[in-house]
Amino acid sequence: MSRVLHVAHLYPVEMNIYGDTGNRIVLTKRLEWRGTDVKVSLVGIGDELPNDSDIVLGGGAQDAVQSAVEADLARKASKLARLAEEGAVMLMVCGMYQLLGRRFVTADGQDIKGMGILPIETLASHDRMIGNTAYQTPWGTVVGYENHSGKTFLDDQSLAWGKVIKGAGNNGADQLEGCLYHNIFGTYSHGPVLSKNPHFADELISRALIRKYGKSNLKSLDDTVELAAAKTALARSR
Template identity: 40%
Template sequence: MTVLRILHLYPAELGINGDAGNVLALAERARWRGVEVDVVTHAPGAELPASADIVHIGSGPLSAQRAVHDDVLRIAPRLRQWRDAGVPFVAIAGGWQLLGTQLETPDGEVLAGAAVFPSRAALGGKRHVGEIVVRLADGTTIAGFENHSARTVLDGAEPLGRVVRGTGNDGSVEGVVVGSSIGTHLHGPLLPMNPVLADRLLSAALRGELPPVPQTERVDRYATNARRAIADRLGVSL
């Protein structure tokens, strides 16, 4: 790979919670390690690039989800091909819901999803807004901010982690993992706050371990302090 291509789906419609920071974090952490990066954005009706190494989709309200829904279904076969080929996806909240198998609106309408993730979401009348701490299967603790009304069911997939404080999918688990791809309710944005996830996505895309460099060591200390502040406010330990 000579250039790492990051595909950012619908940045104008889905990106109300600082989600563009995830793309910036991926790009900068790759560049700090000497990797050339090409960030490509995709809007409804446009053609997808011939290839992608990482795919990102951010969050948005139901009105924004409706605005891109037809296009999501149009490009869904290509997205699934990339997933099957090992391209890592990072899907945030509303974007994750669109890349699941279905999204049920509060009035009972069911919108078909792209089926990149085996997850189903139902939007309710109660919003879950606040900081959240999640423990991954390997014991790593991540933190962020959730702002959603969804109850999410995983159909045979593993969750990203277990909720320590917060709501997540159902009050017990949070997010989803399929291969090297993740879906999550965490904003903040997610990857600057939790660089371990950013580097896992980059490692999957670049097919190798990423060495630490001075720039990552410095910003990772800031991220650790930010997560610790959230944990302290919620009365939990990292």
């Protein structure tokens, strides 16, 4: 029987600051190239988050739509939390990474409640952390591009999945990037982050397949093109 994974993309219109849609393209293609079927659901404001989502994707946002998304996200919170606890694989970039945390403190000290799914807190800052990034991770070097001013702090630093080689990472202070909790990968990295890091993309795919089918049995792909792009990216200045 052929295997199928259900990829749900949260707020593809509202929460998409530059190219995070690419993560969906990368996952879909890498599954298709291996003969795994992919069902894609675009989940916008007012849409139901599918119960059988295997992979949930989220990206960065515009300030102006953030409030609309926050209200809608509150309605999706319990289902998202349940999916997280059940081990659904999630990749939450930038704005969505922050929203999944416990709280966000704005520049004027306003305390905004987050979804409380990730054990993290974010403080607004006046530092724009912007530029090419590289992190050391359990899956090899991961390259990307960050563009944020929020500084995210993890309750438990061991949850970070990357050590900063280049860039600011979570907060520019502790040299850590991202958060891995249950199967949720939070990150500040665009690029899109999965596009030049096939090993990282496959880690997400593997986890989703293992959760659903008990094993991943991932066929290896020829990643020459991806790795060449990663190599160039790594050589570019910050």
